[in-house]
Amino acid sequence: MFTVLTQPPADLDDTLSVWIPIRSGTVYTDPGGGLWRSPASPVSDGSAQRAFLGVLDGHGVWAVDLDPADGPALDEGDLEPVPLRKLYGRIPDEHWQIAGRAAQIVEFERTHRYCGRCGSPTRTNPSDRAKICDKCGHMAFPRLSPAMIVLVERGAEVLLAWGRQFPGRFYSALAGFVEPGESLEDAVVREVREEVGITVGNVRYFGSQPWPFPHSLMCGFNCDWKAGEIDPDPDEIVDADWYTADNLPPVPRGGMSISGWLIEDWLERMSAG
Ligand SMILES: [Zn+2]
Missing domain, CATH: 3.90.79 (Nucleoside Triphosphate Pyrophosphohydrolase)
Structure with missing residues (x-):
């Protein structure tokens, strides 16, 4: 432990x-x-x-x-x-x-050896994971970038996308960083609209995973298709489509990342009917 x-x-x-x-x-x-x-x-x-x-x-x-x-x-x-x-x-x-x-x-x-505000050397805070500047009082905490990853469902189908950053032909759930001023649920709705042009709702929390490449916190969700046809953003998505459990493209299964856990969970629900 x-x-x-x-x-x-x-x-x-x-x-x-x-x-x-x-x-x-x-x-x-x-x-x-x-x-x-x-x-x-x-x-x-x-x-x-x-x-x-x-x-x-x-x-x-x-x-x-x-x-x-x-x-x-x-x-x-x-x-x-x-x-x-x-x-x-x-x-x-x-x-x-x-x-x-x-x-x-x-x-x-x-x-964070130096203060980002005044440039003086910092010291380690004895109680929290933080650096303190004694000169100006500024405190800095480890950088953590919340990101969301979402599996969009439509009946017995899921939306899977081949992202432009993937090295080979490989499909996964949609993902993106949360912007200042929005909730995780807001980020889910916005990212899905930006990446594939559809409207989603009924956003449900699935789980989260620290992702140290270099400092993300991946927050996983399921949601439902509400309206619109898939229209991928060519800057981010090579291809995106609806898939059924018996007709999946190359996808992560289980393994180290929450995208694999989301797909594994969906397959289990589909096979359970
Ligand atoms: Zn300072």
């Missing part, structure tokens, strides 16, 4: 901490598989920034920032570098989520 903390508790058993060294989104792991566990940091270079993430099964968890590329070196030469995406499935899901948190926290620490 993982408990989120910003400071090590006084009674922490530090005999076998978990260390997550990260350089440009690549996590250095135990070559035997799993996160690296050791009594001491695998980086003795004092210039390496570290951040406490919490306690995993009684042991402290630390993120260590190895950026830039010519920055601090690992003392342990045999740690295996694995890009965060590829780490999925190789370690328990809870550990993968912690590694994603580590990537976001080291990015936050590295990009």
